[in-house]
Each structure stands twice: as structure tokens, then as C-alpha cells.
Amino acid sequence: MSTLAEMLRTTSDLEPMESEWLHLLAGDWQLVADLSFADLVLWVRGGLDGWRAVAHVRPNTGPMVFYDDIVGRGSTRQRAAMLDNAARQRRIVAAPVPTVREDMSIREDAVPVLCGERVIAVVTRHTNLTGGRTPSRLELTYRDLADSILRMVATGEFPSPSAPTGLRRGAPRVGDGVIHLDPDGVVRYASPNAVSAVHRMGHVGDVMGETLAKVVTDLVAAGERAVDESLAVVVMGRASWRTEVETASATVTMRAIPLTLNGVRTGAMILLRDVSELRRREQELLTKDATIREIHHRVKNNLQTVAALLRLQARRVPQEDARAALDEAVRRVAVIATVHETLSSGFDETVSFDEIALRGLRAVVEVAVREHHVDSRFEGSFGRVRAEDATALAMVISELVQNAIEHGLEDRDGSIVVKVDRRPADGGDELTVSVTDDGAGLPAGFRPGMAGLGTKIVTSFVQDLRGRIRWENTLPHGTKVEFVAKLRPLGGR
Secondary structure (H helix, E strand, C coil): CCCHHHHHHHHCCCCHHHHHHHHHHHHHCHHHHHHHCEEEEEEEECCCCCEEEEEEECCCCCCCCCCCCCCCCECCHHHHHHHHHHHHHCCCEECCCCEEECCEEEEEEEEEEEECCEEEEEEEEEEECCCCCCCCHHHHHHHHHHHHHHHHHHCCCCCCCCCCHHHHCCCCCHHHCEEEECCCCEEEEECHHHHHHHHHCCCCCCCCCCEHHHHHHHHHHHCCCCCCCCHHHHHCCCCCCEEEEECCCCEEEEEEEEEEECCEEEEEEEEEEECHHHHHHHHHHHHHHHHHHHHHHHHHHHHHHHHHHHHHHHHHCCCHHHHHHHHHHHHHHHHHHHHHHHHHCCCCCEEEHHHHHHHHHHHHHHHHCCCCCEEEEEECCCCEEEHHHHHHHHHHHHHHHHHHHHHHCCCCCEEEEEEEEEECCCCCCEEEEEEEECCCCCCCCCCHHHCCHHHHHHHHHHHHCCCEEEEEECCCCCEEEEEEEECCCCCCC
16 A cells, blocks of 8 residues: 555645645544544545545544545546535535445535645545434534534644644544633533543542643642643643643643634643553563663672682682683673673663674683784674573683684684674574684594583583584684574563
8 A cells, every 4th residue: 555655746746845734634634533433535636537545544433434445546526526626615615415335324525735825635524424313412522623623724724733743653542532622721521531531630520611721730739740841831722732741640641732713712622641551561661671770780790799809819829720710710700791781781681792792702812812913803793682692692602712712823823703694593593603713723532522611611501592513623724613503582582
């Protein structure tokens, strides 16, 4: 299905500002459809049929008229005449008699879309009249509000460019609660959901006939909460804006839509939604994230303390082998601390592992190399990995690089290349990582199961990663160690 932007580009010759006006309208017209209990279709001039449908929205509050999508279709001759009349007369034009479609009696009217001094499109409203019951006060009020907004569309007063698009996303909807204010900010009508939201904020008594600004400010003041600077203009309905009101018992988001007639303000519509439970859950997640980050931070600090104690102990040990073993332990603890340091600065239990791998590679090379030169290079990308996998990966790579320097490049210049390839696989992505040096190669009769502590550590962590590993000599000389690891899915275990 074509987007509105594509339809406008291929169908009409509108100026960029005019196209943007239609995008603003389409971004906000769901509330008009819901208030009208009707389908809305946006038509622009173009094509052989004279008018072409470029956007369509169905109501969430009542039965739809068009089951099939009609975007891209041309208008019928009868409808084209109504569209022409609305555009030429610059006023709302109603079809003289209802039409019958698929056993439905449908009332149609056409609303010109004015941008500046030019009619750039026409909106048709299609209302299903089937049913014949007497409408409730809610329905009558909603339709009156919809008529007010469509009159504003016809005079270029709606949509409001002052309401940023970002504020429209996640805004309260018609079904969440509607309050109709008079020009003085007094409540003319409040839907049942709106009344419930105001009562949950702490108001006792009727809402009708009350000044909404006084009700809300009294509740905020009683709860000793911070007042949003946009609160006054929203609750008085003086500007098209949004605010969030927090009282001692509830949090409600509000959006104001001023209602005007030929530039004179006639009142306002306030959409409001109780978001208390949503904000509570968000706060729980923020608290949980902060707690997890603090835990990682403390683990990192504790590991650094352990490393410092081991370093002090190593200085006091006279035996060279014991001192070397303690130095190895310090390095391994530091690798784990690096992972927790990265986790402590993030917002979830995954990390971008490239930074950890690069820091670990440089640290091992700088510490291990004393009297000769070793180049190190990192190729590919690990991407994001879960914390459980990050520690094991960091340990494996650190040990392999350390072994390459100590045994393969013990007394010579050389290079080490860490290469990684990540591919999707069932149950989680699969990593193939190789550590290659151009040193002396594997000793004769090398067997991983009979090797030193570093090799045993590597083998154990690769098993934790549900992987496999192999060592081989390279030509003309050197060693390549390649392991395959299956990562846990980022969304869970």
C-alpha cells in the first residue's frame, strides 16, 4: 500500500508546504473519525478521474463504512461533483440524500482543506446511518466536536502547526476521555472515562459546571507536586499542546485542542488519559535498570580491589613462578572487571562487545610485550551480546591473545589478528572467532587436554558458550585458533 507521501508525489502538484499541511492533518484526523463515528477519506486533484483518494482512516468508536482500502482509487462522477462544489465554494457540502452501499445507508459530506488562501484537498466523511436508534448525549457531543473541528479544517484553522508531531504520538485518544470546555474554561460535558480520570486524580463531586483549571491546580497544589509550565494553557484550552498532571493519587496526560470559528475561540476540547499504571511500570523498570547498573558498578569495584590485593601479594612473593601466576590472576580478574564496567554504563543486560574486545586486545599486548614489537589488528564486529556471554567471550579472547604472545611470539616481532564473523542461527546468533599469529607455531605433540591452565580455561569457557574450538598451524609459520560460539538471544535466554 502506498504511503501518503508517495501518493502526493505521484498524484498532485502541491507545494512542499501544502504537502506538509496534509501530513499534519492525516497525523491528527483519527480523533475526528472517532468523534464522528465515521470513515474519513482525503482526496486531491489528479489522475483521469479528477480526484484521487490519497489517505483513509476508520473510526475506533463505531462501525466502519469501507472495509476494503480505497487509497489510490478515483472518485465517482457523483462524488466528484460534490468534491468540486466543496472546493469551489470553500464550505462544507453535504450529499442531498444518503447513499446505499452493501445494505448500509451512508451519509456523506465533503470538507475543503484550506492551506493559506488555497484549497489543496477535500476530506469526505462517510457516516453509517444503519441502526436508527436515538443517539446518546455522548454521541451528540462527540459529533458536535467533530463538526467544530471540520469547520476549522475548512477555514485553515486545523491542524495546528504549533502542536509538534512528536507530541501527537502517544497522545490520549477519544476513547480515553473527552472534556468539552466553554470559552471561559468551564466544563460543558465530560465523558464517563474523563470523569473517572478526574476522580482518580482526587477530585470529589461533579465535574460538569466546574472550571477545569481550578479543579486541576487545586489537586496538584494539594499533592505538593511540581507544576508543568504548560499546565495552565492546556487546562484552559488556550493552546494546542500536551501536558502531564501528577497528583497524589494518579497521573493523567492531557491534550488541548482549541475550538475556533472564523478566528474567534468558542471553547476547547480536552483529551485525557489516566497513565498511572503505565508510569508506575516505567518507574519500576527505571529502578530495576538503575539497581542492575549499580550492582555491575560495585562488582567492578570489588574485582578491581581483588586485583590490587593480588598485585600487592605478587610483589611480596620471592618465587618467580608464583609471582607469574599471581600476575596472570590479576589479568584475568581485570578482564572480567572490564565487562562489568561496560555493563554499569548501559541500560540493559547487553553490551556492545567490540569495545570490550578492542580494549582487551590492546591491554594484553601492551602488558605482555616487553622487548619486541607486536602489531595487533581487529577485524569484523561482535555486535551486542548478553552479559552472560560477554564474560566468557572476553576471557577466551584474552587467554588466546596472551598465549599467542607468550608462546608464539615469545622472542620475536610479529602480529596478531583477531577476526570475527557473526551470522544468524536457530536459537541465537553464531559467532566464529579466530586468533592468528605469525609466530613459532604449535609445539610438537600439542594436545589441548594436556596443555596449561590458560588452554583449560579457554576450553571450559567455549563449552559454556555451547561451542567448539580447534588449534592448527598456519603457513609459512604461526598458529590459528578458531572457536565457534552460539550466543543467547538478546531478548532473553
